[in-house]
Amino acid sequence: MPARFRPTFRSIEFGLLIFPALIAIIGLAIIVLVPRAQLDWSWSEIWVGLAFAGAVLVMSLSLGIRGFRGDQTILPITAMISILGLLMIQRLHPDLAAISDAYSALAQRHLMYLAAGLVIMWLIVMLLGPIGLIRWLQRYRYLIILSAIALQISTFFIGTEVYGAKLWIEIGPVQIQPSEIVKLALVAFLASYLDENRDLLASGWKVGPITLPPIPYLIPMGAMWAACLLTLIILNDLGSALLFFGIFLTMLYIATGGLIYVAVGLGSFVAAAYGAWLTLDRIGIRVQNWLNPWKDPLDAGFQPVHSDYALASGGVFGVGLGYGSPTYIPEVQTDYIFSAIGEELGLLGTLAVICLYLFFVVRGFTIALRARDGYVQLFAAGLSSIIAVQTIIIVGGVTRIIPLTGITLPLISYGGSALLTNFALSGMLLYVSGLPRRV
Amino acid sequence: MPVPIRVLAGLASLGLLAWGLYAIDDVSDARWLSILGVAWLLLLVAAYVRLPNMPQFSRSLIRVALVFATVLAIVSVQLIRIQVIKQDDIVYRTAQSADGTDAIANPRVVLTPLETKRGEIFDRDGEVIAGTVQEGDHYYRTWPDPATAYIAGYFSPFLIASSGLEAEYADVLSGQTGNNPISRLFNNLLHKPQTGSNLRLTIDADLQRSAHALLDGQNGAVVVIDVETGDVVVMASNPTYDPNQLFTTSPAGNPEAQAYWESIINDPDRPLVTRASLGLYTPGSTFKTVTAAIAIERGYAEPDSVYEDDGDIEIDGRVLVENNRPDETRSEWTLREGLMWSLNVVLAQVGLQIGGDEFWEAAEDFGFGQEIPFDLPVSTSRLASSEDFLDSSNAIADTGFGQGQIQVSPLHMALITAGFVNDGVIMVPRLVDAVVSEDGDVIETKPTEEWLQPISPETAEDVEQMMVDTVTSGSVQGAQAPGYTIGGKTGTAETSTDTPHSWFIGFIGEPGQKPRYAVAVVLEQGTSGLAAPVAIGRDILVQTMQE
Secondary structure (H helix, E strand, O other): OHHHOOOOOOHHHHHHHHHHHHHHHHHHHHHHHOOOOOOOOOHHHHHHHHHHHHHHHHHHHHHHHOOOOOOOOHHHHHHHHHHHHHHHHHHHHHHHHHHOHHHOOHHHHHHHHHHHHHHHHHHHHHHHOOOOHHHHHHHOHHHHHHHHHHHHHHHHHHEEEEOOEEEEEEEOOEEEOHHHHHHHHHHHHHHHHHHHHHHHHHHOEEEOOEEEOOHHHHHHHHHHHHHHHHHHHHOOOHHHHHHHHHHHHHHHHHHHOOHHHHHHHHHHHHHHHHHHHHHOHHHHHHHHHHHOHHHOOOOOOHHHHHHHHHHHHHOOOOOOOOOOOHHHOOOOOOOOHHHHHHHHHHHHHHHHHHHHHHHHHHHHHHHHHHEOOHHHHHHHHHHHHHHHHHHHHHHHHHOOOOOOOOOOOOOOOOOHHHHHHHHHHHHHHHHHHOOOEOO | OOHHHHHHHHHHHHHHHHHHHHHOOOOOOHHHHHHHHHHHHHHHHHOOOOOOOOOHHHHHHHHHHHHHHHHHHHHHHHHHHHHHHOHHHHHOOEEEOOOOOOEEEOHHHHHHHHHOEOOOEEOOOOOEEEEEEEEOOEEEEEOOOHHHHHHHOOEEOOOOEEOHHHHHOHHHHOOOOOOOHHHHHHHHHOOOOOEOOEEEEOOOHHHHHHHHHHHOOOOEEEEEEEOOOOEEEEEEEEOOOOHHHHOOOOOOOOHHHHHHHHHHHHOOOOOOOOHHHHOOEOOHHHHHHHHHHHHHHOOOOOOOOEEEOOOEEEEOOEEEEOOOOOOOOOOEEEHHHHHHOOOHHHHHHHHHHHOHHHHHHHHHHOOOOOOOOOOOOOOOOEOOOOHHHHHOHHHHHHHHOOOOOOEEOHHHHHHHHHHHOOOOOEEOOEOEEEEEOOOOOEEEEOOOOEEEOOOOHHHHHHHHHHHHHHHHHOOOHHHOOOOOEEEEEEEEEOOOOOOOEEEEEEEEEOOOOOOOEEEEEEEOOOOOOOHHHHHHHHHHHHHHHHO
């Protein structure tokens, strides 16, 4: 241990962090100044931006002092994406608070969770990682996945229903969204399980000329996954269900290279979706909202219609931070925050956000490629896939390429559990990037 | 996958997307989504790189990364479509609710025009013609007086755009130009709505109301012009419409405004056509003043030149009958008497003296075939549909006494009349007098300019005197008013229907001084003959002098 404890200056990371730090300070200043329409402000009004800038820079320095020599881009990208979320929530807060008292603590809560998220990320790299977090995840994989599923199922009994979906468990003042925790547990479990049985799964059983998938080895994994999925469908949390399904297929393919799994998975998904569309009314509404919300623009289609208005009003350059009216979209702070970015920051803003996520995923995969251990490889690839699949589901839904299923835009949308788990995800990715590499 | 196939697939994907972006309108039209799907599959083919000599894990991971990248590329195409290519379609889209009782529109579009404090339009004494009323954060447009409203035009940003001065001066009224450039820049920087500048017109609202009272609901127009400045003091047109009923505060859910709009565009009387500047009529005998002026100016006649008129004349085998002689025993008449008694046979001969080519050329000097420079849209007057028409002697003769194919607007006729008493100079008609800031400071005054000078001051004086004679002792004695010198000429325009349009042109002044105002009155299918336009013209001229 003392031998590896050699302080360093993470110069690339520190340099890259200048951008989110500056954006934090300037963005906060804009948010303060725009409604005022005159140059009259004080430093104390933009303390949030200053604190964020200070926190991420100090974090980089402390990682260097700790002697951490992992990837130098994950922290800047995480900071860049999350500062966009922080700015959007800070900007939406006064408008939303004017609409309803329920939003009166929106910005403070987001800030609190974001701070907690940074601390968790820091703790994972500085403390939990070095004392063996990754090994625990591997060793106790069944315990982890079973408790996660139990937590998810308990939502059905003690969960709070919001908009026809039971997504949260309230514990005192804190709301927990179990599906956010489950997604990490699922990746940890699948990485471990697939790594152990990789060869069997890839080769299959030869029965005469036909190669069958090794069914007995698929059962435990399939069961875990089906349990998650079923719960979510019963709870009407289709976004998370789609996310888990996507992660499952992606990891299965990465581990085995077997396109057959993907084909069977997608085929069964399409069949199930078609069946649900025929039988369930609420799915029918989702499909109509996807293909033509203008049929019922004041009721079912209200949100997507206003999202279209917001995105189109932004144009190429956007109307400017603070100058738009994104709060015409109900619940803009969660599912539709991407439309708010589109209105105020324009096409340049939305494409930049997409590039940031893509960059995050590519860096995550690079970390996976360089990892020495098969489990770590799959774990890093799975964590990155969460970000990719989640982004595709929500952005695809908001732009109506696919039906909208409520899910957060990672690190940007309002939501405590989502922020904490996504920062934890970044932290774990960052930590494993510092593990010994393949030569 | 071989490189040529990948390149082809990539190009096919791009081509398909480009075609779909322009060919299909709806954001999530099923056809467009299918195109996106096919384009994505083609992109996958294009991105199917060869990955030799690497472990299965690495190869799978790179493939997955490429899948994610292609999906995000498709998402980006959709964003470009929504935010740029179909931007306007979406921003301005409206829709009805499922049960048809309510409607939706982009609230941003709804608010912008209402957030601008639009400039007001005043008459020459500061009476509001088009006003702006503030309610909370929003400004609404009103037109308080139906007698002046249509001069401003309608302003209906959510339903049918705008017309009249509201359209012609949109940039000034909405503050995009015309006000202080520094405050404009400042407002732009701070994203503050602009404050529009006001317009002061030359119109007199009181006289405008009088003109409408005199028209008494008959279709037609009254135009009064200050001969020296070209100021349009009265520009009355019947029928009218009410722009208030076209102003809506949202693009959606305006069945009443929509119904009103339908009713005025389908009205056979065409209330949207402001007769004064857009109406074209055959001038009838009022045009004899122009024929006389051309003949005198070009040396073919003097006011006292004598013409033979014994009740008819034969031109190229057609017999033209004279009904207007005050004394049927006389057969010799001067040009002056021809005008005073509106003798068709005399003016037909004058026209033939001038000849087709020169008639055409001289009429151009009077503004025929030219667009009148004006603040509102105008219809261009013409002597005939083409110069070839004047090849025939009968056509020249008809044109000489104001029939044939002549089409002229009341505004143009008033301007010509004003020219006769302004030393032959026709001024550019002024409607907008000045652009005035919110605080009342004059930002820009529209200049007083000469438009045409078709005749010399001497010729003009001859025509002026002949028109005074027409009123003093000729056929238009009904135009006399005690205490004023009035000149004038009536006209009857044959139409395709049985009832002709009736005209009066004239001018007024203090005795012994230069006349000050000119008028043109036209009544469509005037049922009460020529007495009605004469009375309207006389009364409005007298009231204008008294204002």
